[in-house]
Amino acid sequence: MKTRAIVSSVSVSVALLALWGVIAKLEWISPIFLPGPAATWQSLSDGLRHGELLHLTLGTVERMAYGWALASLIGIALGALIGISPLLRAWLQPTLELIRPLPASAIVPVAIAFIGLSPAMVLIVIAFGAVWPVLLATTHGFANIEPRLHEVGRVLRLSPLAFIVKVGLPNAMPDALAGMRLSLTVSLILAIVGEMLASQEGLGLAILQAARSFRSADLFAGVVLLGAIGFVSNSLLGMAERRALKWKQI
Amino acid sequence: MRSILDRLGWRGWVLPLTLLVLAEAAMRIHPVESDALARPTDVLNALAQGIANGSVLRLSAQTLAAALAGLALGGGLGLAAGIWFGLSRAASDAASLSVELLRPVPSVALIPLSMLVFGFGFRMEIAVIAFTCFWPMLLLSQAAVRNVEPRLLEVARVLGFAWWERVLKLILPAALPRIFVAFRLCVGIALVVAVTTEIAANPQGLGYALMNAQQSLRPDLMFAMLLWIGLLGWGLGAGLLLLQRAWFRHSLAQQP
Secondary structure, three states: OHHHHHHHHHHHHHHHHHHHHHHHHOOOOOOOOOOOHHHHHHHHHHHHHOOHHHHHHHHHHHHHHHHHHHHHHHHHHHHHHHHHOHHHHHHHHHHHHHHOOOOHHHHHHHHHHHHOOOHHHHHHHHHHHHHHHHHHHHHHHHHOOOHHHHHHHHHOOOOHHHHHHHHHHHHHHHHHHHHHHHHHHHHHHHHHHHHHHHOOOOHHHHHHHHHHOOOHHHHHHHHHHHHHHHHHHHHHHHHHHHHHOHHHOO | OHHHHHHHOOHHHHHHHHHHHHHHHHHHHOOOOOOOOOOHHHHHHHHHHHHHOOHHHHHHHHHHHHHHHHHHHHHHHHHHHHHHHHHOHHHHHHHHHHHHHHOOOOHHHHHHHHHHHHOOOHHHHHHHHHHHHHHHHHHHHHHHHHOOOHHHHHHHHHHOOOHHHHHHHHHHHHHHHHHHHHHHHHHHHHHHHHHHHHHHOOOOHHHHHHHHHHHOOOHHHHHHHHHHHHHHHHHHHHHHHHHHHHHHOOOOOOOO
């Protein structure tokens, strides 16, 4: 049963790839818009071998990773504070609830006005957009600590900081990790948008330029790479999540 | 929610209001000529002007039309595929690898592609939104259908329902509450993607107006558009949540 599912899913994917090849070969869709799998592969392997595409990919991955790390740090720190203190929650949460629903990309013009077209601007936009899933999840994790653990902390005379590190963080970790996974997706999207708008070197800008000069094979190669970045980063984090939470599954 | 608001009470409003009043006061005492800052009252003024002369309404209509058309297209296809995959384990197994490979492609990566194929305008924006909405709708409606009581399907078999009767008379009504939740999520996604597409490339709608206000150094208009986009998204989300509570309170009672 298991192998049959694998065989059928692989064959469907191969069939789709073949369909793409046939459509491109027969030119049902003009090759200006739709390059075949072979042309895309050619552009992909050429670009990766001669360095240019690899360089751009690393640029985008780096931007995504830094923005995501920043968002995770801020989200966990702020989430811990807000989650642990009902008082802080009362003062801060409504403000956060007002800002949260804003589309992160809508912050880009504001960030450009304040900071200008710079790598720092893109980084701040990524951090701003990607912080919410982590922040909400961490707040939730900290706010829902078993009341008896609070009592244990009091009995042991844990300082607030020790309580956060020794009880709160492990307790909020499953929530926070799920939030971090979501914000990684957001980070990639915002890294691409930021590159497009601020003309920062990376895959986002590269595919925009490829589209403008009708180099559809390069465009497809870029989209494939971005998909691969999304796939690999999400899988890696999924694996890390399962590993880190092993102690939870009994 | 209600009780949380009551419990939080006035304290939550102190910070944002204080900040706004401080900004207003500071900028009145020290008038600044800035490309990035505007007095809160000027921002409200710009928004009121935009609403009065109809431009905000026209821009919102463009953005919302694209968002809803894209949602109808992508969400509709996603719903159909989701119901199919939910009913047939073989179909979902066969599609699983393709779905896993295509789903992580970031929506915004399709903006240049869509631009190349359709040029500027509604069609390119709708295509990007449809692609983005397809995946959550597919996965969530698939889960919704899987969640339908299996005994209902046995009843359908006993009654000798054709497949479309099964879908229309049993599956859809039974899965409707969860499908509505998926729809609500997708409306939010569609709006965000619409604004993003307009900011990044497509010269129409609220996103472009926001970008344009920044580029023509009108911070008051820029913040007004930002405020309006926030209000629009918040209003849509809150409205749909109210509908969900009104229509599906009982069936979703065990869920957050």
